[in-house]
Amino acid sequence: xxxxxxxxxxxxxxxxxxxxxxxxxxxxxxxxxxxxxxxxxxxxxxxxxxxxxxxxxxxxxxxxxxxxxxxxxxxxxxxxxxxxxxxxxxxxxxxxxxxxxxxxxxxxxxxxxxxxxxxxxxxxxxxxxxxxxxxxxxxxxxxxxxxxxxxxxxxxxxxxxxxxxxxxxxxxxxxxxxxxxxxxxxxxxxxxxxxxxxxxxxxxxxxxxxxxxxxxxxxxxxxxxxxxxxxxxxxxxxxxxxxxxxxxxxxxxxxxxxxxxxxxxxxxxxxxxxxxxxxxxxxxxxxxxxxxxxxxxxxxxxxxxxxxxxxxxxxxxxxxxxxxxxxxxxxxxxxxxxxxxxxxxxxxxxxxxxxxxxxxxxxxxxxxxxxxxxxxxxxxxxxxxxxxxxxxxxxxx
Ligand code: BGC
Numbered sequence: 001x002x003x004x005x006x007x008x009x010x011x012x013x014x015x016x017x018x019x020x021x022x023x024x025x026x027x028x029x030x031x032x033x034x035x036x037x038x039x040x041x042x043x044x045x046x047x048x049x050x051x052x053x054x055x056x057x058x059x060x061x062x063x064x065x066x067x068x069x070x071x072x073x074x075x076x077x078x079x080x081x082x083x084x085x086x087x088x089x090x091x092x093x094x095x096x097x098x099x100x101x102x103x104x105x106x107x108x109x110x111x112x113x114x115x116x117x118x119x120x121x122x123x124x125x126x127x128x129x130x131x132x133x134x135x136x137x138x139x140x141x142x143x144x145x146x147x148x149x150x151x152x153x154x155x156x157x158x159x160x161x162x163x164x165x166x167x168x169x170x171x172x173x174x175x176x177x178x179x180x181x182x183x184x185x186x187x188x189x190x191x192x193x194x195x196x197x198x199x200x201x202x203x204x205x206x207x208x209x210x211x212x213x214x215x216x217x218x219x220x221x222x223x224x225x226x227x228x229x230x231x232x233x234x235x236x237x238x239x240x241x242x243x244x245x246x247x248x249x250x251x252x253x254x255x256x257x258x259x260x261x262x263x264x265x266x267x268x269x270x271x272x273x274x275x276x277x278x279x280x281x282x283x284x285x286x287x288x289x290x291x292x293x294x295x296x297x298x299x300x301x302x303x304x305x306x307x308x309x310x311x312x313x314x315x316x317x318x319x320x321x322x323x324x325x326x327x328x329x330x331x332x333x334x335x336x337x338x339x340x341x342x343x344x345x346x347x348x349x350x351x352x353x354x355x356x357x358x359x360x361x362x363x364x365x366x367x368x369x370x371x372x373x374x375x376x377x378x379x380x381x382x383x384x385x386x387x388x389x390x391x392x393x394x395x396x397x
Contacts, residue, residue: 056371222261
């Protein structure tokens with residue numbers, strides 16, 4: 001694979017992603033903010049001002065656009081829009097409309113996520129996704145924000161519902177993508193699926209041609225010899241159920257970073273001598289390709305967008321190598337007939353990684369004292385990929 005130059009179709013799109021809580025700062029009405037300020041919340045740092053993107057989104061979008069990237073995936077923050085139950089802030093809705101307009105001004109296609117991990121505190125206190133009226137409350141929020149989506153083409157209803165379900169099962173959210181995932185509760189999974197389908201109906205009712213989907217965390221489960229059955233059982237409630245729900249959707253987001261070995265008794269730790277990233281995950285670029293293939297298969301061939309892929313590293317050259325390896329795996333899945341529409345890198349900015357600023361996933365560095373943005377070589381590299389559709393092996397530069 002190494003050394004190969006890859007060519008992607010002209011229609012294939014390229015972008016970068018963020019999520020509101022991880023970049024905006026001062027998201028004070030959310031359950032995560034509450035947790036960050038709790039004694040024994042189990043997090044090493046609070047999000048605080050994060051990247052101050054609430055005020056600096058224009059600069060962020062301009063940087064993305066000037067690199068050559070074409071799509072910006074960002075999220076609306078439900079906790080800002082509805083800080084108390086039934087109390088919707090028009091000013092916050094206008095704020096997000098302004099973000100959409102900034103994208104259009106810079107020639108960038110916005111991909112809007114309606115729910116990315118964080119919840120309004122009042123909703124969480126009611127029991128969150130366990131609450132009897134969870135679906136209705138989510139749908140009411142979606143109806144409130146739908147007017148600002150009239151010229152948007154891509155919407156993600158819920159980010160990583162599989163991780164959300166595990167978080168609501170008492171998991172440590174800061175450890176969400178770690179190798180060993182706890183037993184998820186498919187009752188919550190079912191509620192999230194209902195909320196997703198109801199949101200799809202609302203949005204299609206308003207905008208029939210809107211591309212609506214959800215994005216699933218894929219784990220590239222790898223069966224140890226003779227453990228195929230255990231792997232299937234482990235993967236179903238943690239990933240495959242959510243991929244099946246996407247059958248019939250307009251598109252399905254695949255988010256892939258790592259692989260997980262499954263033995264007779266569940267996940268098997270990988271050896272100490274393998275390269276790890278700043279999140280402690282194995283350095284394994286092909287993971288996303290495995291995720292794409294599994295998603296295509298389990299969803300009954302729903303069109304795929306890679307909505308997150310990237311690496312936490314302080315070494316930007318390693319980011320190029322990782323991304324090249326990931327794109328080789330995606331290109332190979334496409335060569336086998338899988339319909340992959342685009343690639344959105346995680347993340348545009350070095351941001352708040354659910355408990356710490358240390359794992360740096362960004363194409364752009366952020367000084368957390370001054371909020372100055374410093375584009376990395378990887379932004380320029382991926383921007384050139386977007387402009388040409390051609391990906392050379394970065395180790396040959
Ligand atoms: C999430 C992001 C997160 C990233 C890296 C995904 O699980 O959607 O919010 O920062 O992976 O951990």
